[in-house]
Amino acid sequence: MGVAPLPSSTTSRHAPPWLLATLGPLVAVAAVLLLPVIADASCASSGGSDQQTIRSAPTAFIGTVTGLSNGDRVATVRVDDVWRGGGIPSSVEVVGTPDLNAAATSVDRTFAAGTQYLFVPNGGGPAHFTDNSCTATQPYSANLSGLRPADAPGTPxxxxxxxxxxxxxxxxxxxxxxxxxxxxxxxxxxxxxxxxKPSA
Structure with missing residues (x-):
């Protein structure tokens, strides 16, 4: 009586080609969808409003970006109006990344040349500030003017x-x-x- 041959261990360990072809795109899509979630998770939400944040911030000012470097993460800023803080000069530097040596981080903030921002940095001063995408810094618009403190220092x-x-x-x-x-x-x-007259 003959013995049936055992299945080959080689064929039992390999997934069918159609399964690999299906899983590849699914993994790629999942990675794209999850990256923003991972990046947002890096910011710890304080739950406060912009007005509360500005009132409690040691420094807040309106400034226009006049120069950029390091992948638009470092901005040279002309200070237009100081809302909070003392000794801020008319030109400052704002670094929007926690690591200038890294190609990118999950909390990088990039700036646009010529754009006016309400800067609410999370550290530094008086002429060199740090910032990131988790702060209340944002492009300035007229609807933010009501947040200006009554005792703001004003133009530097x-x-x-x-x-x-x-x-x-x-x-x-x-x-x-x-x-x-x-x-x-x-x-x-x-x-x-x-x-x-000429002489005669």
Missing amino acids: PPPTGAPTQAGSTFPLVLVVAGVVVVLVAAVGAIAAGLRV
Whole structure:
């Protein structure tokens, strides 16, 4: 009586090709759907409103992005209006990532050149701040103006040594005055030459 051959261990360990072809796309789709969830999970929600956040924040200011670097994660900012905080200069740097050496992190914030933001940084100062996508920092719009504290410091002073308005126009006044003097002298010389009659 013959003995039936045992199934090959090689064939029993391999999944059917159709199963692999089906699982591959499903795994890819799942990864794409889960990545935003993982990134959002990195932010611990405080549950407070923007107004409460700004009132409790040590620093808040309106500023316009004038320069970008490090994949738009580092912004040079012209400070337009200080809402909270002291000693903030007219130009600051805001770093929107916890790790500048990493290609990216789950809480990176990127900025857009020329855009005005309400900055609510989570650290640093007075001229170098840290920020990320979990803070209340956001593009500024008129509907946020009601959040401005009544005792806001306002516009920061100009940089030390910056020319004042009178000082910046003073050299121009000298140039214009010099041109006028030269023109008057030239006209006078031409008029005097015309009055001189040639001798007989």
